[in-house]
Amino acid sequence: MIAVLGECVADAFAERRAGELTLRVLPGGGPANTAAALARLGTPARFLGRISGDVFGELFRERLAGVDLTYAVEAREPSTLAVAGLDDAGKARYGFHAEGTADWQWTGAELAGPVLDGVRCLHTGSLALVRPPGRDVVEAFAAAAARRVTVSVDPNVRPSLATREAYAVERWCAFADILRLSDDDLAFLRPGEPVERVCDEWHAAGARLVVVTRGPAGALVSLGGARTEVPAPQVDVVDTVGAGDAFTAGLLHWLDGRGLLGGRLDGLDPATAREAAAFAAKVAALACTVRGADLPRDAGAVAGR
Template sequence: MTSDRSVLSVLGELVVDMLPEAAAGAGQHGTTPHYVARPGGNALNVAVAAGRLGVPVRLLARLGTGPLAVGLRRHVELAGVDLAGLLPATEPVSLALVGLGPDGSPDYGFHVQGAADWQWTDEELAAVLPSGTAILHVGSISSWTPPGCEAIARLVEQVAADGRALVSVDPNIRPMLADGPVGTALGNSAASVRARLDRLLSRADIVKVSAEDLAWLEPDSAGDLDGTALRWADRGAALVLLTDGGAPLRIARPGRELLRREPPRVTVADTVGAGDSLAAGLFAGLLDAGITTRAALEELPDEQLLPIVDDAALVAALNCTREGADPPTREELEAARR
């Protein structure tokens, strides 16, 4: 990947999602359900979705050991993602056991103790971040889990201070890992996770946050999503996207009226990777429009931003029509537009 290209750099974890195969049943006694191993994790999903949309993208991830690592790497490669950001690691790959609710919403059980994803150092990050980065996207578990979250925060602060790229943050809270016994074992607590995210959000140019995340981060704000979106925009971000499942997407920008967009109506297989696909669609649209600086993002008129957001919502909707995180290609997106 040459340094003169505008690159989307996505930093975060790799997770293998074990998804239930309903058609296979659970065995004679209901005790042996079938699962399919699918590559996942916020960062991998965003990078793969962006790659399928034709975006120059590098995934910055620590690739752990074991047989599952081969499939993760191949999945990324097939999407056209630059592999130079994959750092070989000696720790294991993260694993998530996924259950699906009646509406297709996922329920997770994580096996992530001592995983490769949480061990970033300053030196490792400096070695894999491409000089042509135009957007740096961070978030999810690795961004608020020690010890690596400290190195990630320092990188975000450096990139923001240099003004060399837009910084995007997605909290993507997983309550089981952020608090309680499992969170404690990882070095997390509700207070520490909120403090670590505040540090990142204070440097963010773009924030994508879900209503589900807000219910955990700010329980008292759940009844006023409009006001919360505007307040989050006033925290420093140039653009805040607040998702709420199939409800309207809220778009907040400092000093401007709140905007809402209805997501496309589709038959949902499940919603795994929907938010990640939306983020990738947003980044693709911004890079296509040449929006690579804070000033350009602030000056972008609503009439140009809204079609970009609509496309991003369509990318997410198409992902939801298929099982697991399986975002569309650019050709599929263009066909769906028609």
């Protein structure tokens, strides 16, 4: 099983008409998207999240059907709301309503006990690693988990909610075996710096596998400094919401299916890492063919072709 720790966010897509604004709400949040995608691909997934009891929380639980919610927290605080607008390429720009919401209120007691029993990999990141007051609890939990499972981190940068300094990627690399981020994330975190140099610094800090996704340009794969690229499949794009989360799910699903998760990725070589990323790119492309952060119902079969 793969455990995913982080937030679930209500993604409200705005449609403007004369004199009114209509919001169409879909379940989102990077970690929740990844957990749902793993389940859709056929990999057992456990979601460690704080799910509100409000109407959005009901929507999240419906979306996470098939995901183990045994250790999800039933939170009293409201859900986080993100209002998104899409540009002509289907790319979202978000405005967040996130103060005092459920996703950031983690306590050590909520992540204690058998939450990682039966787990080979922990995936986390996104806003849960940078939003107070719970960020220190989440980081400490991930660092401790690295002693027993593979750890994957996705910064999933949101500049409107956290400063550049809040994204302590170099520190996270001390416990992260896998680091997946987008080229937009990289441009925000390390503006103007060559991607190869940044990857090497993150390898030196501890991350074994670094993958930088580049939208229609594919992805750069760096395994301990050995680099290769994979192309992005051509699809009819509805929107790109959740494509990065789907990529992460595809990557972890593929590695898990080959028995490569559970340790420090010692059995992974550059050619195999490229195969994993190529599969992940196919999964990400599938996410672009549907509205919102979702995958087609037959995603496992389609991606496996």
